[in-house]
Amino acid sequence: MDVKIGLEIHCQLTNLRTKLFCNCSSDYRGDEPNTHICPICMGLPGTLPLLNEKALEDGVAVALALNSEIQPKMTFYRKNYFYPDMPKNFQISQFDGGDGVPIAKGGFVDLDVGRRIKIRRIQIEEDPAKLVYSGTIDTAEEVLIDYNRAGIALVEIVTEPDIRTPREARLFLQKLRDILEFLGVSDGSLEGSMRCDANISLGGGTRVEIKNISSFKEVERALRFEITRQKRLSAEGLTVQRETRHWDESRRITVSLRVKETEEDYRYFPEPDIMPVVVSEQYVDAVRGALPELPHRKKDRYVEDLNVPVQNAAILSRNLRLSQLFERCVGLGADPVEASNWIVGDLLSYLRELDLSLEDPKVRAEHLVEMLRLIEDGLISGKIAKEVLLESLKTGKSPKRIVEERGLMKIGDEELLERLVEEVFRENRRAVLDARLNEEAVNYLIGQVMKKTAGKADPVLTSKLVRLKLSQIEVG
Amino acid sequence: MARLMEYSFKEASIEEHVAKLIERISRLEPEIHAYITVLEEQALQKAKRLDDALNKGVAKGKLTGMTVAVKDNICTKGVRTTCGSRMLLNFNPPYDATVINQLEAQGAIIIGKTNMDEFAMGNSTETSYFGPTRNPFDPSRVPGGSSGGSGGAVAAEMADLALGSDTGGSVRCPASFCGVVGLKPTYGAVSRYGLISYANSLEQIGPMARTVEMCKLLFEAIAGHDPLDGTSIPEELRRPTELGSRTERRSKFKVLVPAQILGEGTDERVEKAVLNALSEMEMVEFEVRSGDLPSLSAALPAYYVIAMSEASSNLARYDGVRYGHQSPWKHDWDETYSATRAEGFGVEVKRRIILGTYTLSAGYYHKYYVKAQKVRTLLITEFKEAFKRFDLIAGPTMPILPFRIGEKVKDPLEMYMCDVDTVPANLTGFPAITIPCGFIEGLPVGLQLIAPPLGEELLFQAARLFEEELSLRVPRINR
Ligand SMILES: [Zn+2]
Numbered sequence: 001m002d003v004k005i006g007l008e009i010h011c012q013l014t015n016l017r018t019k020l021f022c023n024c025s026s027d028y029r030g031d032e033p034n035t036h037i038c039p040i041c042m043g044l045p046g047t048l049p050l051l052n053e054k055a056l057e058d059g060v061a062v063a064l065a066l067n068s069e070i071q072p073k074m075t076f077y078r079k080n081y082f083y084p085d086m087p088k089n090f091q092i093s094q095f096d097g098g099d100g101v102p103i104a105k106g107g108f109v110d111l112d113v114g115r116r117i118k119i120r121r122i123q124i125e126e127d128p129a130k131l132v133y134s135g136t137i138d139t140a141e142e143v144l145i146d147y148n149r150a151g152i153a154l155v156e157i158v159t160e161p162d163i164r165t166p167r168e169a170r171l172f173l174q175k176l177r178d179i180l181e182f183l184g185v186s187d188g189s190l191e192g193s194m195r196c197d198a199n200i201s202l203g204g205g206t207r208v209e210i211k212n213i214s215s216f217k218e219v220e221r222a223l224r225f226e227i228t229r230q231k232r233l234s235a236e237g238l239t240v241q242r243e244t245r246h247w248d249e250s251r252r253i254t255v256s257l258r259v260k261e262t263e264e265d266y267r268y269f270p271e272p273d274i275m276p277v278v279v280s281e282q283y284v285d286a287v288r289g290a291l292p293e294l295p296h297r298k299k300d301r302y303v304e305d306l307n308v309p310v311q312n313a314a315i316l317s318r319n320l321r322l323s324q325l326f327e328r329c330v331g332l333g334a335d336p337v338e339a340s341n342w343i344v345g346d347l348l349s350y351l352r353e354l355d356l357s358l359e360d361p362k363v364r365a366e367h368l369v370e371m372l373r374l375i376e377d378g379l380i381s382g383k384i385a386k387e388v389l390l391e392s393l394k395t396g397k398s399p400k401r402i403v404e405e406r407g408l409m410k411i412g413d414e415e416l417l418e419r420l421v422e423e424v425f426r427e428n429r430r431a432v433l434d435a436r437l438n439e440e441a442v443n444y445l446i447g448q449v450m451k452k453t454a455g456k457a458d459p460v461l462t463s464k465l466v467r468l469k470l471s472q473i474e475v476g
Numbered sequence: 477m478a479r480l481m482e483y484s485f486k487e488a489s490i491e492e493h494v495a496k497l498i499e500r501i502s503r504l505e506p507e508i509h510a511y512i513t514v515l516e517e518q519a520l521q522k523a524k525r526l527d528d529a530l531n532k533g534v535a536k537g538k539l540t541g542m543t544v545a546v547k548d549n550i551c552t553k554g555v556r557t558t559c560g561s562r563m564l565l566n567f568n569p570p571y572d573a574t575v576i577n578q579l580e581a582q583g584a585i586i587i588g589k590t591n592m593d594e595f596a597m598g599n600s601t602e603t604s605y606f607g608p609t610r611n612p613f614d615p616s617r618v619p620g621g622s623s624g625g626s627g628g629a630v631a632a633e634m635a636d637l638a639l640g641s642d643t644g645g646s647v648r649c650p651a652s653f654c655g656v657v658g659l660k661p662t663y664g665a666v667s668r669y670g671l672i673s674y675a676n677s678l679e680q681i682g683p684m685a686r687t688v689e690m691c692k693l694l695f696e697a698i699a700g701h702d703p704l705d706g707t708s709i710p711e712e713l714r715r716p717t718e719l720g721s722r723t724e725r726r727s728k729f730k731v732l733v734p735a736q737i738l739g740e741g742t743d744e745r746v747e748k749a750v751l752n753a754l755s756e757m758e759m760v761e762f763e764v765r766s767g768d769l770p771s772l773s774a775a776l777p778a779y780y781v782i783a784m785s786e787a788s789s790n791l792a793r794y795d796g797v798r799y800g801h802q803s804p805w806k807h808d809w810d811e812t813y814s815a816t817r818a819e820g821f822g823v824e825v826k827r828r829i830i831l832g833t834y835t836l837s838a839g840y841y842h843k844y845y846v847k848a849q850k851v852r853t854l855l856i857t858e859f860k861e862a863f864k865r866f867d868l869i870a871g872p873t874m875p876i877l878p879f880r881i882g883e884k885v886k887d888p889l890e891m892y893m894c895d896v897d898t899v900p901a902n903l904t905g906f907p908a909i910t911i912p913c914g915f916i917e918g919l920p921v922g923l924q925l926i927a928p929p930l931g932e933e934l935l936f937q938a939a940r941l942f943e944e945e946l947s948l949r950v951p952r953i954n955r
Contacts, residue, residue: 039571043793045564045672046551046573048705080789080836082813089792098841267836269845272677272786274706
């Protein structure tokens with residue numbers, strides 16, 4: 001059945017320092033509730049909102065990065081509804097309808113799997129406060145309100161219903177987060193900084209909305225559940241209701257929040273306290289000129305300036321944190337090609353294996369560089385290095401310490417190795433004979449020496465000794 | 477200048493001046509009820525400090541020692557600001573409105589917070605939770621509204637000056653009914669920061685005084701760009717438009733009297749008094765012509781649609797969650813909000829919230845709100861056209877004389893009709909002044925002059941001529 005998924009992503013502009021309409025600090029996480037508030041963001045009578053111009057700049061940067069069309073004159077609207085998390089009981093937002101003009105319209109994001117997801121609009125708005133239930137939503141005796149979040153600048157990105165699978169939704173969100181991080185406008189790893197609503201319809205049927213999903217993994221799960229639920233309903237000949245559902249993370253099901261008969265009436269109208277903002281071409285050009293290095297430029301630079309293989313460069317430049325890790329390694333003196341191979345190859349697969357994120361403090365460029373240096377100095381073999389890296393990621397210990405503690409230093413003792421080679425030659429007469437004609441057999445012999453030393457033998461020296469020994473054998 | 481001298485305190489200390497005023501307030505207040513809060517202690521202390529500064533020769537400020545009565549919808553730090561509503565009975569703003577800071581900087585003394593129609597909705601000051609203010613010229617009559625307390629305080633000499641707010645005529649109406657001068661400044665000329673919003677796109681804080689000169693003084697103290705108000709006009713754009721600058725001109729004031737503001741609905745006596753005053757001025761420096769401004773007839777409905785729409789949204793924040801009146805918890809949000817608002821708001825406020833909610837709702841938004849905005853645009857165009865040929869537009873401020881308390885409260889439509897002549901200035905954002913131009917059976921009649929944007933200076937010049945040249949005898953309030 002034809003699945004259509006549209007996403008509505010709210011993303012905090014976490015790098016603004018202040019809120020959207022006042023000078024309160026936007027860096028509130030971990031602070032006491034209601035300590036980042038002022039008369040303006042509390043919507044006290046008599047206060048007026050004052051537009052943070054940096055938010056406009058960030059909004060334009062996002063629009064540029066998403067290939068969206070920036071509107072020459074944008075307006076702010078009021079979205080009216082009563083809810084305890086809204087200090088004014090209206091939200092200052094933008095509106096794509098009537099005379100309302102959001103900051104940008106249209107645009108697209110190309111996924112690495114070769115699909116293009118179209119953007120409908122991008123708008124700026126203020127975040128409501130946070131409701132803190134003592135217990136769960138249903139059973140809480142009371143609810144506390146923390147206004148620290150109220151008035152934080154959000155950029156809202158709405159896609160067309162272009163997404164076809166839950167996995168595609170997740171890929172899109174990851175890509176979007178990467179872009180926002182590259183732009184330096186938002187840190188997607190901060191708790192609650194990116195929130196997502198999804199709407200989904202099957203076979204051109206009724207649209208169901210799922211509200212406030214907290215992580216990308218959960219988006220994928222929620223959508224999977226919802227597709228199954230809707231398929232089951234139609235299989236049983238029941239109709240899918242037009243409604244808003246809540247994703248219950250712990251039970252991994254969606255539950256009905258409210259059934260919508262009609263569109264909610266937000267009574268949008270132009271915000272009289274904020275004049276329409278003229279976004280000139282010069283302004284857009286200036287923002288464009290100041291954009292940080294975006295993925296495709298990074299990739300080119302890695303290939304051209306650092307000789308990194310194209311495939312590696314593509315992977316490293318796709319994600320800001322990955323590129324930062326790589327660039328830091330290079331900055332600390334690592335060989336770019338070696339570093340790129342290790343990151344793209346072993347490091348990423350270990351991270352997957354260990355379910356670690358790049359933000360984890362155990363993932364450190366310093367450690368990677370130290371490991372590369374141990375290899376370069378001939379102190380460990382590549383094989384041992386893999387082991388060391390895995391251990392370092394598990395424990396956070398430095399590679400040097402791991403090598404020392406576990407005695408993994410390479411065996412470079414020529415006499416010892418010579419003895420071992422002789423032993424191997426004695427035990428593998430057939431291979432020794434083959435080795436004179438067959439390079440594979442040579443490698444086999446070298447491998448046997450390595451095996452005897454549990455990989456610690458210096459491979460270069462071992463190879464040299466094996467070949468020397470072979471050349472000394474008289475043909476008879 | 478004669479009148480200015482009358483109220484100066486050159487012979488006495490500021491403290492004596494304030495003490496005398498407080499004594500007068502305590503004598504007249506029981507009858508007039510112009511104030512919600514009188515700040516005797518605070519005012520006397522400030523007066524002493526100002527006297528000290530004067531003695532040391534370090535006092536500065538154009539308003540040094542002058543007492544100002546401030547409408548109770550303008551926030552004063554630590555002094556309750558109620559908007560005349562039960563909803564804000566206990567609201568002590570943690571900050572001062574920008575105009576309050578400006579007054580302080582000019583050495584003014586805030587003498588009290590004045591009574592008003594609840595949330596500035598009304599033109600009689602009868603909808604106040606604190607009870608009505610009475611007209612000093614006839615206490616059985618209303619002082620006008622919504623800044624009725626400010627109008628009454630100035631007229632009864634219970635303050636030297638007063639601030640009101642004007643959304644659809646709320647400064648000019650009480651000024652007219654109380655026989656004083658009142659100005660609705662150009663939109664954006666005076667900061668709205670700290671003015672508790674009724675209808676943001678229409679309202680301005682405005683000065684009220686017994687003379688044009690004092691009104692001008694107060695206006696100059698509060699005008700200026702405020703970075704806290706996004707709609708405040710930037711300093712570099714604060715020059716009057718070409719149309720409004722007349723400082724150097726020696727020719728006569730060309731005045732347009734639109735046919736649409738006379739006739740039906742206007743009390744014949746009021747109309748006659750205004751026309752008489754205008755023709756009297758023709759002897760001096762005025763050239764008066766009648767003409768047409770067709771869109772004026774659509775101004776009143778457009779005004780009410782916009783004002784109520786904005787009000788319905790602005791007043792949503794009064795839910796009892798963070799401040800103000802709160803009803804006990806009623807097991808869900810909607811119920812609790814409803815109870816809080818049902819108890820906290822008066823009838824007129826509820827009426828406007830409901831009507832505003834209706835005009836904004838899907839399906840009606842285009843029929844009402846959008847159409848009203850179109851009328852507004854049309855009106856601005858028409859006014860601009862008129863100002864190419866005329867310096868000023870003139871007519872009655874109020875179409876009727878001050879009515880009796882209780883006479884119109886039962887009929888909201890009739891009450892709304894009173895705003896017919898004042899709302900065009902709010903819809904266009906243009907400045908307008910009202911000055912007394914006659915008395916009928918002891919009740920004042922106000923004449924309104926409207927100027928192009930930032931034409932306040934022009935208004936003061938013209939109004940001063942009226943004040944000097946009209947053979948008008950203003951009865952003193954002697955109680
Ligand atoms: Zn704030």
